[in-house]
Amino acid sequence: MALVISLRALIRFSKEYRTLIVLFVLAFSVRALYALAVQFLSGEHGFIAFSDAEFFYYRLARNLVDEGVYSLAASAPYYPEAYHTPLYPWFVAAFLLLKLPLLTIALAQAFLGAVMAMLSYSIARNISDSYPIAVSVGLLMAFEPMSIFWSGLLMSDTLFAFLFITSVYLLLAKKPAMSMLSLGFAALTRPIALYCAPVFLLFIAWEAYRAGRSIRHIGRDIAVALAMFAVVVSPWLIRNYVTFGQASLTSASWYVVYVFPLMEFAHDKGLSIPNALPDLPQEEQYRRFSFEYVPHYQRAFFEATKGDLLGFAFVYGKRSLNSFVTDRYEFLVTGVLAEKVPALFAAVPAAMVQTMLLVGQMFWLAVYALALVAVAINRYRPWWLFAVALVGINALLSGGLNPVGTDMSRYSLGLYPLLFLFAGIGARSLWQRSRVWRIVSSQ
Template sequence: MSRNISKPLVYIYIISLILHLAVFSFFLLKQGEIGGLFVVDASDYVGEAKNIADGHGFSVTPEAPYIPNATIGPLYPLYLSIFYRFTGHFWPAVLVQNIIASFIPILVFLIGSYFILDRRILWGAALFSAIEPNLLYYTSVVASEGVFIVLLLLSMLAFIRFLKTDKKSWLIVSALILGLTVLSRIAIQYLVGFLAFWLLVYFIKKKYSTKVIIQNLAILLLVYFAFISPWMIRNWRTFGHTELATTGWIDLYTRTGSSVRALVEGTSYGESYHRQLQDLVDQGIIKDADEREMYGFQFQPLLKAQTLTLFREHPEELVKVSLISFISILTQDNTYVFLHQAGVLPAVPGNVSPSLILFQKGIRGVVATMLTLARNQAYLVIYAGRILWAILTVLFAVGVYALWKAKESRAFISFLMLVIFYVWGISIPLTASISARYRTPIIPIMSLFIVVGAWYLAYRIFSRYVSPRSQ
């Protein structure tokens, strides 16, 4: 890498590191380790990490008997446990995580350099990744994003390098890191199947021989499964199942099912969620209305049957809920969460979804609700963030269009879009519980297209358009 390229990247890394350490230090010093760094689902990661460090295995149970757990990937709690074992605290692990996550802008630059030759666009995308609030927040606290996103980007970078060089060693590296990525966030587990199909189509279009196609697909799949197989074997020995996690049908029953029910019954998501759990209590399946009771593999067939029955009975509501989810994953913004935790904004009773109100009360209901909520400064931030991300999504689409025009870049673009659509797809079942957190893994990649889109439109508006690629 030439000096005139590396120097700005060093500056961007320093900016990213300073911002990460500022967020980390602010929450740690002001609110302490538990109040400042333990957010969202941190309790599961922390509880399991403590048990690993104390020799009780992968369990979130705080006391004996330590019931084995399979709701989260093993990598992040294992990472946390190493630091907890030697220091008795989790903040050192988060500190190192911040240092590692600060490299995300560099990885964005390197990935983009394979199909964008204008360094200004690459620097802009890297800078965007360094300062984007949602990405910054969730990689600065106890959350798997700080490890997961870096691994995902490294795997993508190695895969793109394989496409560029045709060297099998890069495919091996990509498959290995993808295995690690899955063990840090189980939801990404099926990406390898889509990736294998994409690679098959790519090889056929490139007229590779059957032998080479089989060799490369075998490398991808065998290396990947060899890496995740220890966790599959553990689950088989412990639970009698080879699935990597137990949360799939839980999410569909509690999140998607609750949202469908909310539309059918005209209630709020929260009310429908509690009714879904209460139904299981009434059937004697669980004792308390707590979804944690359903974390075992034995509950999955029952949840699957009840969820599919609900979907078959209300297909129209399911389509509407899926549309709401897709809009939400594109536009949700959690800057409010960050500012509220920092003490800048007051708490609000809930993040009201305009899309849900639209289907329940129509356009007048949306306008009336939005005007009422706009009197609260917290809601102003929430909906200003959604408007901003709606604009950024448009720029993203424009960027995809602009880059797709260059035929030599289409392989890279289609690969990146595969990853983006996969993340969008696995987020849709979360429906009304979707937050911007579920978009953070792809914000770094989206930043490339967003900056290209802004560049493209700026030159079109001023009638001086020059392709973002070198001519």
């Protein structure tokens, strides 16, 4: 009997191992082929052919290597930068320091994307205990079009998603301290991870409580996990405090609020907003992102919303909700394919293009709807609430500030495994209920 059990375990292990290898090969191959296509069609510039990639990340990395400064300045004086957290520029700078071509960065990101597919499979397998659901999640992570697109650009999103998904995987593996360590590195890639940290800590406490651990042990687990997170992010906070007098990860918040949701609020209300943008020479325009001008954006915000903060909250909430339904793939089709391969794009009938975009839109609506169905299943509810909290934070912060589908496709990469997982669980639940209904109705 023990031999039979051992053989079954070995067969299952081999099956899991083969599945992980296949997912890795598929995900890496499609991303590597895309990176090679970018190199062939556009050369090295293709990897920075997106405004943020060239102006922010590549320039920061270039200045780190060439000048030894963390600055967006194209030439001296090199004012210090705080708009972007440092991990991704350091990541790019490491390749530039070794004088490697930009293609190698895209291939490294292809590797991270492939590991993400494996981690996503493992997360789904452990939570759902369903091989078909886990494989579906892994395949969706491997082939989701925008995740492939972003892996071929010098943008922080693939690295962030990798670190974020790793933190979820480690949380599931009951390694809370390592999970928070990974989340700390994610926060140094995109600051939104800082706001996700309380959700992780609450889940760590809940899991410890459910396991019957004492309050003392739960407190110790939380303290250790929080310390791991703080060890990673505190040096950057200290740097910003020493340099700018601000213990904050980024100077972005008030600038982005001023430029995007506040402008929409003013347009809807017919208001005239004070011009808070500094009058700077063209070569110093990057300084508008700095802490130096945050008070200007704050004053403009409070002057514009005085007496109508509720109205602004309504506009902001509308933007957050709208971020769920903005088209994820329109830019990929009309902005990338139409420019890079115009002959191919011209050969495709416009009706087919619109149909493809509609299918993409319907796919995401189905994912959200099916994921909502999963709330009815008690077994998965703690993880479902965990996922909903993270999705809500992303919609509130990323979506409220910039709900455009192109940007939401990258802001949400780290959440895709959980969204696909609960959509799969919801679909399975509906299928099982329909089978029961058919059996009952046939009797």
